[in-house]
Amino acid sequence: MSESTILHRRNFLAGTAAGAVSVASSARAQSPAAEAPKPDPGKPGAKGLPAPLAWKDPNAFIVHSNQTVETKRGHTGSGVITPIGRLFIRNNVNPPPDGIVADRDAWRVEIAGVASPRTLTLAELKRIGLASVATVLQCSGNGRKYMQDALQPGQRISGTPWTVGAAGCVIWSGVPLKAVVDALGGPAGGARFVTGTGGEDLPAGLKPKDVIVERSVPISTLDTVLLAWEMNGEPLPLAHGGPLRMIVPGYSGVNNIKYVKTVALTEAETDAKIQAASYRMHGVGAKADPAQPSIWEQPVRSWITAPLEGGPAGRTVVTGVAFGGMNAVARVEVSTDGGRSWTDAPFVGPDLGRYAWRQFALALDLPAGTHVLVSRATDAAGHVQPEDTPPNGGGYSYNGWRGPAVTVETA
């Protein structure tokens, strides 16, 4: 029996000797299992959830508003892919009526900026090709709370105070945009952006350009964009952009256009407010303008998902998720002393590709006392997650390792 085996065994037995109650409490923190009696996203009467989301797991969310629903920390599951019933919701405009998913194959999307522009039905898209990609779907403002908490007196960042729950890992299935463009004769030429337009009904009395959900991303994404009709093997729910969503792997949530009704290869970025005067990287208190970087590619990030509560001293499994945004995540380290010392944590589970997140799980022995648990990821390009993310006016793209620290007491 190896030294480490002896150590693990002794501490494991010591840990379990500390009392069933504490152990159960610790174990609950490590898995949503005990809180969710059934894998039942369709369960009616979800407490606190807006009516259109009543089919989701009532125990899994923090409801900020009808259009901003955050997954509770530790509720994304341990299976790499986030169950649809636990995935966060963020909408800029109210979704269209659910009649649009009554006959999914009849949904129409206009493809412009190609040699032979056409409006295609979803049924026609399905005859062009099929691909699947796993991506981290994350609101551009995920982690904003940590940025807000670190502001100087007099500074203010508005927006939903997301912690880590405006993110999940999803497998999307649909047709590669490149295959659709090729089937229509290829790009018309001069295209520098892929511009997607959402099918939301625009509120009356407002300038369409001020409310329309229309985003432009660099033409370089043409090789990876997917027009998706399935999410985790299920028909894409209206709440997540069904019947058809434009998925831009590696890009933050707002760029993944729901109920997409137009996809155009364009020479310029759209002048819609959500692109021109919002989701820009600028200083706190400054105004957004088109010259500033747009919120596109996601930075490297990680956080711990368990334990989130105290428990007995002894053997503990520290778990979390890590991703690299545009690059595969290459390494993740865990600290139990708030970042003074670090230990590499092994990734567990299947590797779903560069745009997905990976789970990590480090079994270690926590002596009795207070422990500050943090994780730090490094992507394949060498980008290391910083201790803190300098504040920006919109509270976007937070990726510090300090913010999501977890303090637990063991006895």
Place this chain on the structure above:
Amino acid sequence: MSESTILHRRNFLAGTAAGAVSVASSARAQSPAAEAPKPDPGKPGAKGLPAPLAWKDPNAFIVHSNQTVETKRGHTGSGVITPIGRLFIRNNVNPPPDGIVADRDAWRVEIAGVASPRTLTLAELKRIGLASVATVLQCSGNGRKYMQDALQPGQRISGTPWTVGAAGCVIWSGVPLKAVVDALGGPAGGARFVTGTGGEDLPAGLKPKDVIVERSVPISTLDTVLLAWEMNGEPLPLAHGGPLRMIVPGYSGVNNIKYVKTVALTEAETDAKIQAASYRMHGVGAKADPAQPSIWEQPVRSWITAPLEGGPAGRTVVTGVAFGGMNAVARVEVSTDGGRSWTDAPFVGPDLGRYAWRQFALALDLPAGTHVLVSRATDAAGHVQPEDTPPNGGGYSYNGWRGPAVTVETA
């Protein structure tokens, strides 16, 4: 514009010109989306499903009996992982009452055949380690119907006539058995098998050994067996073996013990009937005995999932799933002429590892007429899926490519 692009474009446009109705019909065959308005496995009042399974998708199943429920072909989704609400059900004995999932962390499993035998709670298992693995969960009799259909006069194979729907691809999360064994001092010595015992309530009036669900697998699986409490990121449902199931990657369904209550490293195989006198490889009409090969490792296999109905001539996307059982799947070929000629089909979507299945999608142009679509997989060890599988008395391990052929008419 390349020749192939021109060809694809011409045929694509020609195909779509053939009529929206046919296109829609073809598209429906290619995705269950149109039939399942919502990703709603919790939808009540599932038609035809046994009451305990009423939370599953009512449109996704063929109900053979209360304990044998098959996923309709083409309803496993295109996202690699099979949604729980669409996954088949096969039980040898009625499941225990659902009270056993009321407090999951209190479930107890006895670990025997180790230096320090112990009964551990699920809460304690969660403090030992975490791992995830994607595997094809498949009933040993999946495809039996094709074997039954090919029998000679006078021959008979009893058992559920599964076609391709007693299979799915699942991500399991739990603790590696090896980590549990190490924490308890390692194997006691002399172990040649891993023997798992299910927690079913045994029917009164029968010899326990005749009905107990207890299976032994070779000790070589000790490095890969998982004691799983999550399935696709959800707490493992009772219907699929929750709160705890013993997963043996690459092995057929019966070896993956539900509600596992004992895991023992043993010198001999169990003498339970389900191991000694059932699930054995023997001739049609012969009796099972322990000297015959047990139904353990799954062979290489594939089948087409779309199209399953006719449609317009022109561009069509032929999709399916392929897996290698114990080995990764290395190649899959598609034939549209019943196996006279073959074309390599590209895999699509993330590779979830050697025990998972992979999706394939081949875009091709089907002229007007009758087409017999089949697929043929080859695993990483060079095993090629045979045209037919010689019949065996139990109707197990069918993996021929001929049986699941799909005939479609295009016009």
